[in-house]
Amino acid sequence: MQQMEGGEMFWFGYSTAPNAVVQQSQQQALLNKSNDDLRRKRPETTRPNHILLFTIINPFYPITVDVLHKICHPHGQVLRIVIFKKNGVQAMVEFDSLEAATRARENLNGADIYSGCCTLKIDYAKPEKL
Known part of the structure; x- marks a missing residue:
């Protein structure tokens, strides 16, 4: 559990469940483990070249x-x-x-x-x- 600016408390933990629910200030968020690899799209840092x-x-x-x-x-x-x-x-x-x-x-x-x-x-x- 961490205290955020404004005094609100935020809990973040690792879960082995496929869909973990995190709650912050009466708001729920659904977190999934990432299966991304190097093939994911990312911003180009250089222009296309041969x-x-x-x-x-x-x-x-x-x-x-x-x-x-x-x-x-x-x-x-x-x-x-x-x-x-x-x-x-x-x-x-x-x-x-x-x-x-x-x-x-x-x-x-x-x-x-x-x-x-x-x-x-x-x-x-x-x-x-x-």
Whole structure:
């Protein structure tokens, strides 16, 4: 229980029930656990580009140019791949078109390269050329 500004009391607790009811000042709210993953829509921070920035989350296995090419190639022609270590493992993948890059981003963002690990977070890159 927490005291809010104005002296009102607010109780917030974790519940394993699928729909937990929280009450504040005679008002009820229904809370659900979130099942969101990286595929959820979020505001774009960069404009669409034919180069994508891949961030590999939990890179338990080695990520190579061949691995990235294998997962990206079905979505369009891959021109260049650059892998670097900054905040874990990141890579930039340059496609031959914006359409191919967009298709790859829509299909691969939030996916695991290997089951349970090496999760892909994909954003449009800032550079126009690699």
